[in-house]
Amino acid sequence: MSVLFAGRRPAAHAATLPSGRVRWLHRTLTGWGFAGPATLLVVGLSIFPAVWAFLISRQKWNGISPAKPIGWLNYELMVQDPDLLAAVRHTLVFTVLFVPSSIFLGMLVAVALNRPIKLVGFYRTCIFIPFVASAAATGILANFVFNPQYGAANSVLRVLGLPQQQFLESQSQALAVICLIALWGQVGFTVVVYLAALQDIPKDVVEAARMDGAGRWQVFRHVTMPQLGPVTVFTSIWQTITALQLFDLVFTTTRGGPLGATQTIVYYVYVQAFKLTKFGYGSAVAYGLFAATMLITVGMILYSRRSKIEAF
Secondary structure, eight states: OHHHHHHHHHHHHHHHHHHHHHHHHHHHHHHHHHHHHHHHHHIIIIIHHHHHHHHHHTEEOOSSSOOEEOTTHHHHHHHTOHHHHHHHHHHHHHHHHHHHHHHHHHHHHHHHHTSOOTTHHHHHHHHHHHHHSOHHHHHHHHHHHTOTTTOHHHHHHHHTTOOOOOGGGOTTTHHHHHHHHHHHHHHHHHHHHHHHHHHHSOHHHHHHHHHTTOOHHHHIIIIIHHHTHHHHHHHHHHHHHHHHTOOHHHHHHTTTOSTTTTOOHHHHHHIIIIISOOHHHHHHHHHHHHHHHHHHHHHHHHHHHHTTOOOO
């Protein structure tokens, strides 16, 4: 009997050691079983293309013939390219028009929809639907609305007795019209974000301010606005990135026209890489846009932290 138990004790003791390792290995494999596919997608569709695009940006390659290493020449040519400078100017103008307008309108509509009114759920749904819709579908619909001959916009102007406009076919109006289309599709996002932030504001603070004699404007200015500071920083960064990456609406409406008046940076990258087959130069411009976007984002985050706005 003693011999039998003596033979079992070492085996049991030895089995306790790998059992912990087996459980750890089982948990690890289970975790990677869930995270593995997503990790492969991120590496395959984000990290690998980004690294490959950087390598291409230092080459001269048309996609067919062997690539020719040229160092940083593509980045030097960017500074001397007048078409790229024009695309940068158009993108900056669009950003200046789009970002403050989307934030102001989003906050205004969110405050209006935060009140107990009838059919408020229906109104919130109507505001958010354009954001869910495809940007390409929005651009195609806008072509019919702003068509100079038979568009709905000129029909309304005709009824009001106002002169008809060229809209997307006018160099001076096309970029502003695209900004209006983008606002129609993107305001729903800022409304939802601000609406969630408004509902998180403690009601006790608002009631205390009203009991102290503060009016609606004073409550909004001294109570609501400071509480919305982090959300404003977040939406500013998000909408700035959205504006800098504008492509879908331009592609489905003006194709960069008329006469290049709406050609943005991303559309310029598309033209250089996929129309003119200058993959090296197009990748260099894309990386320049990435660097500018990163600097703007980091700058806004640092500003929010120095201003003690806990946005991130």
